Amino acid sequence: MNTMRVNNDGGSIAVEVHGDGPLVLCVPGMGESRSSFRHLCLAESGFRVAILDLRGHGDSSVDFEDYDDPATARDILAVISHLGGPATVIGNSMGAAAAVIAATEYPDAVNGLVLIGPFVRDHGPAAALRFALMKPWGPIVWTMYHRKLFGDITPDDHAEHLTLTRQLLKRPGRWRAFERTARTSHAPAEAALPKVNVPTLVIMGDKDPDFRDPEAEAIWVAGNTRGRHTMIPGARHYPMAEQPEAVSSVITPFLKEITNG
Numbered sequence: 001m002n003t004m005r006v007n008n009d010g011g012s013i014a015v016e017v018h019g020d021g022p023l024v025l026c027v028p029g030m031g032e033s034r035s036s037f038r039h040l041c042l043a044e045s046g047f048r049v050a051i052l053d054l055r056g057h058g059d060s061s062v063d064f065e066d067y068d069d070p071a072t073a074r075d076i077l078a079v080i081s082h083l084g085g086p087a088t089v090i091g092n093s094m095g096a097a098a099a100v101i102a103a104t105e106y107p108d109a110v111n112g113l114v115l116i117g118p119f120v121r122d123h124g125p126a127a128a129l130r131f132a133l134m135k136p137w138g139p140i141v142w143t144m145y146h147r148k149l150f151g152d153i154t155p156d157d158h159a160e161h162l163t164l165t166r167q168l169l170k171r172p173g174r175w176r177a178f179e180r181t182a183r184t185s186h187a188p189a190e191a192a193l194p195k196v197n198v199p200t201l202v203i204m205g206d207k208d209p210d211f212r213d214p215e216a217e218a219i220w221v222a223g224n225t226r227g228r229h230t231m232i233p234g235a236r237h238y239p240m241a242e243q244p245e246a247v248s249s250v251i252t253p254f255l256k257e258i259t260n261g
Helices: 069-083 094-105 125-132 138-147 158-169 174-182 187-195 214-224 244-259
Strands: 002-008 011-018 023-027 048-052 087-092 110-116 200-205 228-232
Touching: 002 069, 011 069, 023 069, 023 094, 048 069, 069 087, 069 094, 069 187, 087 094, 087 244, 094 110, 094 187, 110 244, 138 158, 138 174, 158 174, 187 214, 200 214, 200 244, 214 228, 228 244
Parallel strands: 023 048, 023 087, 087 110, 110 200, 200 228
Antiparallel strands: 002 011, 011 048
């Protein structure tokens, strides 16, 4: 494993890199860190896998002006440029929205998209959650809500992961960055969806509480990107952290299709 920092927009993005081969870049969702992809072992299938921390999350810095989807898209492109692309981008939640924007703004840098539990438009419980995350009650609200975003099937280290996630958000400047991230509008991503011109795979947990009808949302996103979708039975908002083997078994053939043209 190689861990580095990529400078962009006046701050630095922490990036962890595993393996060799075609580049795959993983982008976590709001409130999470690169640890959410810890069990998605794509490097073992012949890929060079990079995982970043969002601005103000994990080990990335907090000295940014913007924390929205277009800003994260710029970070995605900066990391791909630093590592040497193109890359297939795997985005979870709001990371999916940023991935869509990156793919449409610089199509030569992104050769495929995997959108997991994608928040690519404004709606559902998460839209109301933004206003509940303000201090002093915000950390308690997030802790309770975050626990409900995982299904009954989880890895052995799930409790440790939840503890780490809470600890990372307590570091200096992190909660303010998290609040600003939570105010993000996904309208730019929704506008970009029809412009996607790369192979796209949508993965959704069929119990995802962030969507009133998870499969309908997956079908809608896939239809707007001319992609395809797969449902993970029993999973909620973080399928790759809940059932990594099931998710890997879907993603790996898709990545190989892209590699083989």
